[in-house]
Amino acid sequence: MSYFDAASAAPLHPVARQALLAALDEGWADPARLYREGRQARLLLDAAREAAADAVGCRPDELVFTPSGTRALHSAVSGTAAGRRRVGRRLVVSAVEHSAVLHAAEAVPGAETVQVGVDRTGRVAPADFAAAIGSGSTSGSDRQAPGAGTALAALQSANHEVGTLQPVAEVADLCRAAGVPLLVDAAQSLAWGPVEGPWSLLAASAHKWGGPPGVGLLAVRKGTRYAPQEPADERESGRSPGFQNLPAIVAAAASLRAVRAEAAAEAIRLWPLVERIRAAVPELVPDVEVVGHDRHRLPHLVTFSCLYVDGEALLTDLDQAGFSVSSGSSCTSSTLTPSHVLKAMGVLSEGNVRVSLPAGTSAQDVDRFLAALPGVVERLRDHLGAPTTVRPAGVGTDASGPAGSGEGLVVDSLGKRCPIPVIELAKVIGDVPVGGLVTVLSDDEAARLDIPAWCEMRDQEYVGERPAERGVAYVVRRRG
Amino acid sequence: MSYFDAASAAPLHPVARQALLAALDEGWADPARLYREGRQARLLLDAAREAAADAVGCRPDELVFTPSGTRALHSAVSGTAAGRRRVGRRLVVSAVEHSAVLHAAEAVPGAETVQVGVDRTGRVAPADFAAAIGSGSTSGSDRQAPGAGTALAALQSANHEVGTLQPVAEVADLCRAAGVPLLVDAAQSLAWGPVEGPWSLLAASAHKWGGPPGVGLLAVRKGTRYAPQEPADERESGRSPGFQNLPAIVAAAASLRAVRAEAAAEAIRLWPLVERIRAAVPELVPDVEVVGHDRHRLPHLVTFSCLYVDGEALLTDLDQAGFSVSSGSSCTSSTLTPSHVLKAMGVLSEGNVRVSLPAGTSAQDVDRFLAALPGVVERLRDHLGAPTTVRPAGVGTDASGPAGSGEGLVVDSLGKRCPIPVIELAKVIGDVPVGGLVTVLSDDEAARLDIPAWCEMRDQEYVGERPAERGVAYVVRRRG
Numbered sequence: 025m026s027y028f029d030a031a032s033a034a035p036l037h038p039v040a041r042q043a044l045l046a047a048l049d050e051g052w053a054d055p056a057r058l059y060r061e062g063r064q065a066r067l068l069l070d071a072a073r074e075a076a077a078d079a080v081g082c083r084p085d086e087l088v089f090t091p092s093g094t095r096a097l098h099s100a101v102s103g104t105a106a107g108r109r110r111v112g113r114r115l116v117v118s119a120v121e122h123s124a125v126l127h128a129a130e131a132v133p134g135a136e137t138v139q140v141g142v143d144r145t146g147r148v149a150p151a152d153f154a155a156a157i158g159s160g161s162t163s164g165s166d167r168q169a170p171g172a173g174t175a176l177a178a179l180q181s182a183n184h185e186v187g188t189l190q191p192v193a194e195v196a197d198l199c200r201a202a203g204v205p206l207l208v209d210a211a212q213s214l215a216w217g218p219v220e221g222p223w224s225l226l227a228a229s230a231h232k233w234g235g236p237p238g239v240g241l242l243a244v245r246k247g248t249r250y251a252p253q254e255p256a257d258e259r260e261s262g263r264s265p266g267f268q269n270l271p272a273i274v275a276a277a278a279s280l281r282a283v284r285a286e287a288a289a290e291a292i293r294l295w296p297l298v299e300r301i302r303a304a305v306p307e308l309v310p311d312v313e314v315v316g317h318d319r320h321r322l323p324h325l326v327t328f329s330c331l332y333v334d335g336e337a338l339l340t341d342l343d344q345a346g347f348s349v350s351s352g353s354s355c356t357s358s359t360l361t362p363s364h365v366l367k368a369m370g371v372l373s374e375g376n377v378r379v380s381l382p383a384g385t386s387a388q389d390v391d392r393f394l395a396a397l398p399g400v401v402e403r404l405r406d407h408l409g410a411p412t413t414v415r416p417a418g419v420g421t422d423a424s425g426p427a428g429s430g431e432g433l434v435v436d437s438l439g440k441r442c443p444i445p446v447i448e449l450a451k452v453i454g455d456v457p458v459g460g461l462v463t464v465l466s467d468d469e470a471a472r473l474d475i476p477a478w479c480e481m482r483d484q485e486y487v488g489e490r491p492a493e494r495g496v497a498y499v500v501r502r503r504g
Numbered sequence: 505m506s507y508f509d510a511a512s513a514a515p516l517h518p519v520a521r522q523a524l525l526a527a528l529d530e531g532w533a534d535p536a537r538l539y540r541e542g543r544q545a546r547l548l549l550d551a552a553r554e555a556a557a558d559a560v561g562c563r564p565d566e567l568v569f570t571p572s573g574t575r576a577l578h579s580a581v582s583g584t585a586a587g588r589r590r591v592g593r594r595l596v597v598s599a600v601e602h603s604a605v606l607h608a609a610e611a612v613p614g615a616e617t618v619q620v621g622v623d624r625t626g627r628v629a630p631a632d633f634a635a636a637i638g639s640g641s642t643s644g645s646d647r648q649a650p651g652a653g654t655a656l657a658a659l660q661s662a663n664h665e666v667g668t669l670q671p672v673a674e675v676a677d678l679c680r681a682a683g684v685p686l687l688v689d690a691a692q693s694l695a696w697g698p699v700e701g702p703w704s705l706l707a708a709s710a711h712k713w714g715g716p717p718g719v720g721l722l723a724v725r726k727g728t729r730y731a732p733q734e735p736a737d738e739r740e741s742g743r744s745p746g747f748q749n750l751p752a753i754v755a756a757a758a759s760l761r762a763v764r765a766e767a768a769a770e771a772i773r774l775w776p777l778v779e780r781i782r783a784a785v786p787e788l789v790p791d792v793e794v795v796g797h798d799r800h801r802l803p804h805l806v807t808f809s810c811l812y813v814d815g816e817a818l819l820t821d822l823d824q825a826g827f828s829v830s831s832g833s834s835c836t837s838s839t840l841t842p843s844h845v846l847k848a849m850g851v852l853s854e855g856n857v858r859v860s861l862p863a864g865t866s867a868q869d870v871d872r873f874l875a876a877l878p879g880v881v882e883r884l885r886d887h888l889g890a891p892t893t894v895r896p897a898g899v900g901t902d903a904s905g906p907a908g909s910g911e912g913l914v915v916d917s918l919g920k921r922c923p924i925p926v927i928e929l930a931k932v933i934g935d936v937p938v939g940g941l942v943t944v945l946s947d948d949e950a951a952r953l954d955i956p957a958w959c960e961m962r963d964q965e966y967v968g969e970r971p972a973e974r975g976v977a978y979v980v981r982r983r984g
Contacts, residue, residue, distance in 0.1 A: 025540070032534045034532070036528050052513060057828070059819065059823040059827075091571030091746060092747050092749075094746035098745065124735070237747050253611075255578050265572075267513070267711060268717065272718055343540060348533075350537060
């Protein structure tokens with residue numbers, strides 16, 4: 025068995041396990057109490073806070089422990105939005121933030137959320153961020169301070185689905201210049217190193233770095249206006265209500281220190297393994313798109329999408345073959361919509377696989393994966409009757425076919441789910457003349473993303489979409 | 505060393521420790537994932553939910569796990585208040601609820617909170633609860649539905665500071681009759697048994713029953729209008745955002761089952777030990793008030809207050825003598841106000857000690873405590889120059905003294921903190937004639953509670969308070 029989903033959760037680091045056991049014995053009491061068990065718990069809590077602050081790069085009194093990374097992000101967004109309510113109600117976030125940030129922004133009363141788009145690698149452009157924050161009018165009496173109206177900006181340090189690193193330091197600089205606090209979701213990167221730049225708030229989650237679940241952290245740098253929105257509570261500077269999960273906090277701090285000590289060496293080891301996957305998968309498997317940035321990326325994470333493949337079936341078959349991976353395909357989410365990250369990037373979402381290698385993954389593990397993947401994908405494609413040979417661009421029947429009407433050849437995929445609409449499109453594109461149209465009728469949300477992505481991959485022209493009597497009509501023009 | 509603060513936190517139950525270790529190995533993965541580690545985690549989560557629901561007395565799909573009892577209470581209050589916003593904005597709570605409930609009620613936008621008072625034992629009267637909920641006008645066109653305007657009622661099953669059991673089943677019945685959902689904070693009682701009656705919501709905390717910290721539970725019975733106020737999240741039915749703390753949840757469920765199996769026997773064993781403390785302390789230590797109900801009480805908890813004693817010094821000296829207890833005295837809280845529970849009961853707050861016996865406490869432990877307490881209190885009283893002999897009522901100088909003016913003898917205790925104002929009052933009361941007045945000037949918040957309580961204990965007449973040039977003037981008439 026190979027577990028390749030470290031970005032989701034990792035087994036407890038041995039150091040964390042040891043620290044947890046010790047703290048269960050020594051740190052079970054209430055650290056707010058005055059008797060010796062309480063004082064002992066307080067010492068452990070203070071030491072954990074110092075260690076975590078050291079790893080984050082902030083002062084201990086700027087850092088509080090929360091019950092999860094999600095709750096840290098929720099608090100960060102609501103606390104800053106409320107603290108800066110008078111400054112403005114605009115929240116600027118990248119379109120590929122973790123759903124915890126997007127949902128927290130939605131939940132702020134009266135807020136207007138502006139999403140900053142990303143390129144096809146999943147990366148924001150600092151200039152776009154600056155524009156969204158509001159650089160202000162520069163003419164005459166309309167002159168506004170930069171950042172006026174923006175309560176908070178949020179940018180992750182690295183994306184959780186595709187591993188792309190964001191230009192956080194640069195964006196932090198321009199936020200500071202505009203007087204807007206930047207929240208960095210560092211959940212995916214904190215194990216690898218501190219976040220550079222003058223960020224104002226930072227959130228992370230221990231179970232992403234080999235710590236136990238139940239611990240997040242929230243740093244709020246001095247000078248950041250912050251008004252906690254949770255009910256009043258004396259613990260954790262009033263920023264995270266409830267009895268502290270001390271044994272887990274101690275273990276989280278210990279494992280952060282431990283993984284940091286190993287981070288440089290492990291990054292050097294894992295980087296080429298991911299490099300190998302990035303290079304090999306498109307060679308071994310036809311019709312695959314590797315997504316995410318090839319250099320500005322996490323050392324251990326790679327994501328690719330396979331045309332004509334059902335994502336859930338792919339996970340299941342890889343699981344049976346001994347590999348645990350995750351997916352942003354629509355069929356693997358409870359909402360039946362593709363990952364908002366893949367959507368924002370404009371890349372294929374069907375047959376999506378995220379591989380995130382835990383520390384210690386060997387080259388042999390990766391080789392076994394690369395050996396197993398092609399057969400798994402081929403069988404799934406066979407099963408769905410997908411086009412099995414790569415159709416070279418420019419080859420195909422040049423004439424006749426049922427095309428010719430205003431919408432060309434119409435493929436009715438109504439009621440069919442990802443990846444069927446794309447498979448049906450691929451099957452008929454050769455049946456229309458070059459320059460002819462194929463119209464796919466679909467009511468599957470994934471088609472909106474995957475039909476244009478297919479066009480990009482297969483070098484066909486995506487004309488556009490329009491409402492149909494039922495579902496949506498997606499129009500494609502044959503190029504080659 | 506004897507740890508007598510089980511109501512605050514308890515060491516991990518051996519069963520919980522074992523379950524935690526197993527779940528760290530088997531349940532670290534994301535239970536929402538489709539691969540085998542995820543499925544295994546899901547099985548553990550489902551089993552824990554079933555076990556917890558069984559212990560609570562609800563359906564598994566009515567129960568979610570939260571990061572703490574505090575967060576469970578916060579969610580319960582905000583979720584029900586929002587879900588029933590159209591019904592009304594009144595929140596009815598007992599005056600002795602945990603601060604998490606009171607603070608959550610304060611944080612509900614636009615809510616009007618009505619506190620139901622308690623008697624001197626800390627118990628609410630069901631009729632008072634019914635009145636506060638609003639039984640409606642019964643005459644003519646003014647006729648209103650019972651409970652109209654009330655979004656939520658909240659009553660703890662047992663008080664955390666004095667151990668008094670509340671008439672929850674009776675109040676639940678009348679809430680149901682009025683169509684108002686009742687939230688029960690069962691944090692202190694769930695280890696001992698399920699909460700009876702038709703309650704609608706129930707919250708509790710695992711580290712109070714020997715489970716690990718980091719786990720609360722929230723049950724919301726079907727049919728209760730509930731609108732979660734946290735940002736959207738797919739986990740825990742959308743009622744508790746963030747990655748589940750699965751190993752701790754598994755341990756919490758296992759230990760709840762284990763403590764329940766031992767509860768009846770342990771209750772029978774601890775009840776007489778508390779009985780002994782309740783009887784012995786007033787015999788061994790002069791000027792002590794044992795508070796809380798003598799029959800409607802938790803089996804393991806007793807609270808008493810010692811006149812003329814500084815609470816913080818008492819905790820410190822008891823700690824040095826080997827006993828870990830807590831206190832509701834003002835000097836032991838960061839806000840320098842006495843416990844709102846003692847205040848609502850109208851009992852003495854100075855020199856307050858809560859003893860809550862963990863499972864397994866022996867009679868010898870209790871005997872050692874009873875042997876140590878009198879000396880500790882005596883030394884502290886000596887140190888403060890407190891009246892050391894019990895002054896029998898009716899004895900004292902009947903004449904002369906500096907009394908006679910409108911406010912009688914004036915004692916200036918401005919700038920002095922609990923228990924000094926009461927000590928100064930006790931020292932001079934014999935100096936005024938029977939029927940004469942003593943006025944204590946004090947700016948200590950505890951004096952408002954402790955001077956009337958002293959009068960009650962020493963059989964003197966508390967006349968009342970009035971604003972003074974600085975602080976407050978508390979007026980006492982000598983009776984005996």
